[in-house]
Amino acid sequence: MRVAAIDCGTNTMRLFVASLNPDGSLHEYDRRLLFVGLGQGVDATGLFAPDALNRAFDACEQFNEIIADLDCERGRFVATSATRDAQNRDELFRGVRARLGINAEVVSGQEEAHLSFRGALSGIRSKADPVLVMDSGGGSTELVRGVGAGADLAHIDASVSLNIGSRRLRERILRSDPPTADEIARARQLVRSELDSSGVELSDIRTFIGVAGTVTTMSALAQHLRRYDRSRVHGSVLSQAAVHEVADRLLGATVSEVVSWGPVQPQRAEVLCAGALIVEEVASRVGAPELVVSESDILDGIALSMLVDGKGQAISAD
Structure with a gap:
């Protein structure tokens, strides 16, 4: 069975089409990302902007063609931080249903954290416990602490969804280009x-895994890649010093620079300095000496929830 996992975040909308291999790993048919900026202005207004909704619907139409071409049987559309905050989310729900034939789900911050944890550990083996998975998104940051064993989780000790993310922090505080020293101090x-x-103990973490666009882009910059290369980013390692160096570089640069x-697309560049500041602050509290970068993330967790747990919905043709 092939399933379509869709992650509708604050900055991006992403699709992952997968099936389950005999060994329990995921077989990838398609994985792609579109910058939608659905959360643009939501922190200030509490509403999705009409242009943002139109961009989201355009993405749904593109994804629908891929889902149909790959004969997906089940799908799951998971909406996260921006949708939790938007008062007009029903407009998004109606548009998703009309274009994809499935209902959108607004998951809680806790479920978002658990899906990210499961997805990350399906692609990165933890070297030692306890393990922390950090999902640094546009509207929120998830921290999940637990014991990892590949795709099968022994247990999760603690998790939290913090109401801070790259777009939220950029729009609320880091408004200058580049941010001023006062803005950076207030953001920190x-x-x-x-x-x-947060209630999540970080000082004794022995394996620190980071997922999502801020972390993966920071890895690409630390490696001085001229073009983004997923194969070189996945499983790469950032020392604490490298995290601080990249964050300082981003906070001192303009978006055009x-x-x-x-390796940074313009839409990512607009909010990357804010995301890097968040990653830097988390890393400074973590006991592990390095940050392991994972391209396996909430999308993989969503796919596993359908293929292993039977979640999701049958994809309707109407």
Whole structure:
């Protein structure tokens, strides 16, 4: 059985078509990303902007063609932080149903964290426990602490979804290009306050795994890649020093300068400095000496939830 996993985030909308191999791993047929910016302005207005909704619907139409071509039987459309905050989310739901034949789900921050944890550990083996998976998104940041054993999780000790993300922090505080010293100080204060009250112990973490676009792009920059190369990013390692170096570089650069470096798309470059600041602040509290970068993430967790747990919906033709 082939399934279609869709992650509708604050910055991007992503599709993953997969089936299950005999050994329990995922077989990939298609994986792609579109910058939609659905969360644009949501932090300030509490509403999806009409242009953002239109971009999301265009992405759904593109994905629908791929899903049909690959004969997917089940699908799951998972909407996260921006949709949780938007008062007009029903407009998104109606558009998704009309274009994809499945209903959108707004998952809680806790479920988002668990899906990210499961997805990350399906592609990265933890070297030692406890393990922390950090999913640094556009609207929120998930921290999940537990014991990892490949795709089969022994248990999760603690998880939290923090109401800080790259787009949210950029629009709320880091508004200058590049951010001013005062903006950076205020942003750090906010992130540190969120981490202080997170309830997730970080100091004794022995395996630190990061997923999502901020972390993977930071790895590409640390490797001085001129073009983004998924094969070189997945499983790469960033030392604590490298995390701080890349974050400082991003916070001191304009958006156009970041784009000129090569592997960063303009839509990502607009919010990357804010995401990097969040990653840097989390890393500074983690006991592990390095950050392992994973391309396996919430999309893989969504696919496994359908293929292993029977979740998702049959894809309707109407």
